[in-house]
Amino acid sequence: MLLFGLDTQASFDRALAAELGVPLAAHEARAFEDGEYKLRPLADPRGADVYVVQSLHGDDRASPHDKLCALLMFVATLRDHGAARVTAVVPYLAYARKDRRTKPFDPVTSRYVAQWLEAAGMTQLVVLEAHNPAALDNAFRCPVQHLQAHPAFDAVADELGDGPLAVASPDPGGVKRAQLWREHLEGRRGGPVGFAMVDKRRSAGVVSGTELVAGDVEGADVLLLDDLIATGGTLVRAARALRAAGARRVVACAAHGLFVEGAERTLADTALDRVVVCDSVPAFRVPAASPLRARLTVASCVPMFAHALRQSRASWLQ
Template identity: 45%
Template sequence: MGRLKLFSLDVGADFCGRVAAALGEPLSRHEERSFVDGEHKVRPLDDVEGADVFLVQSLYADVCSSLDEKLLRSLFFIGALKDAGASRITFVMPYLCYGRKDRRTRLHDPLPTQYLASLLESAGTHTVMTMDAHNLSAFENAFRCRTVHLLARPLLVAFAAGRLAGEQRPLVVLSPDEGGIKRAEMFRRALSECLERAIGRVFVEKYRSGEQISGGTLIGEVEGTVVLIVDDLIASGATLCRATLAAEAAGAAGIVALASHGQFSGDARALVSRLPLEVVALTNSLPQTDLPNNCELLDCAPLLAEGIRRLHDNGPVCELTI
């Protein structure tokens, strides 16, 4: 494989700079221009012919641009990289957008992850790398090109282990819904091995209809324990709120939340700040501003840098995905 080239759009360049620093590679130059009619162009300024190119870009909405605008710019840039002779193009999305609607639950329901895959593949993407997709099976099955699914679990386990090293009270890992039980169980096993002690497991019932969430019954015992709520995403905060209040009502002595991604849509920040949580740990896969005082940010840039390094060196990447 040719020389490594690392790119980002202007929006997201700060995070990609952290990845570049961890990787020990410079951030390659590009140009973005917008026209008065709303159209835009983006092109590489560095030579990429024969190169192994990585575009690091989370797709999300902010005050500057919509998720869809960032996606379109990324697709156009991938096309420009392909036309400029890039040998291989890897799209690195720390947060996988359009990954929450992962199956049909009503007549004529869409499958957005599948459509996202078609767009990226058509533009010329050879490999897609992401971290903690909402539904791993849906992510892997949507793409025909190679996929690399990195795990934030080591970051979350290291944080929890450091915080709980001297904790004498019983520990319990809580999944805030049935769909996250496997994720929570893998975290529980890793933390149990790290701390060399037994850790219990519980979950909370959750039912979703559109944007409405119901349920909230806690299955298991948490009285007098320190509860660790493990989830992949904090979006509206409603799921975390129900799980936290259920654990508190059941007599938990302390509650800690850990999440891979922090979207914080709507009034989520205010909601999370009011919850009886000792701390909320999450990665910087999405840019964070005005985080609640009880939140702590974990840097996932070194993890992505290691995934890029191993992919460029032809492996082994699988050690970061299991």
């Protein structure tokens, strides 16, 4: 097994290697003066089962496009030099939000990314909480392991105690995601967990809809589950609606915390008691002195990825 981490500064890559008990394989990353770069494995990939870790979020060093291009070229290089299998380990998958056509001439970027990765020689994808799992499965022809984020948030649910609890989706598109966590929590708690959904519609980037809450949250602690946080507007809007419907506390949980411009101000809203995200994207956009940082919890999804890779490796060896 060879495990490469393309972002040499990413703590996720190092944590995954430590969890698996394997070293990160060395690679050369060379930048040219005009912005081009070269990636070369320094470990022989011939006949190997290779895993390449690359989270496709933008940061102050590289854009999502740069990281996607690096992943494509490195996967192709590994297959070109005889790797038996190349698995892309992508904690955050960029371009997954546009997974269907809703207007004339719309792109379907999730499918285009799938085609590029498969053309480069990727034989398997492991990803955390894609925007639409069904669309993801339809986009890729190679095997895809889609990891749900909610097990990483179980400790947060446990901390809320044994009182009335509900799981809510901030929009109709996330209903299945929230229902799966609700069923999971009912098994853990041995009792009923409520469910709710907040009305929301989006067109041309504009959110609309009433603050209607479908479900009973009166007197309950509510776990508000989404796939990602960008500005935080969707979660705050839903939290206000849940509070108006009688929720006692609202804790926002999301797999990916992008925290783009405006998020720090938006998420300061008192309708949210706490914000919890996974470490699929480092929370580098939230300053240490920010009030949001004091209410922010980062839950590790590394154990889930390590378990998935061990299972994948065992199945491949059989």
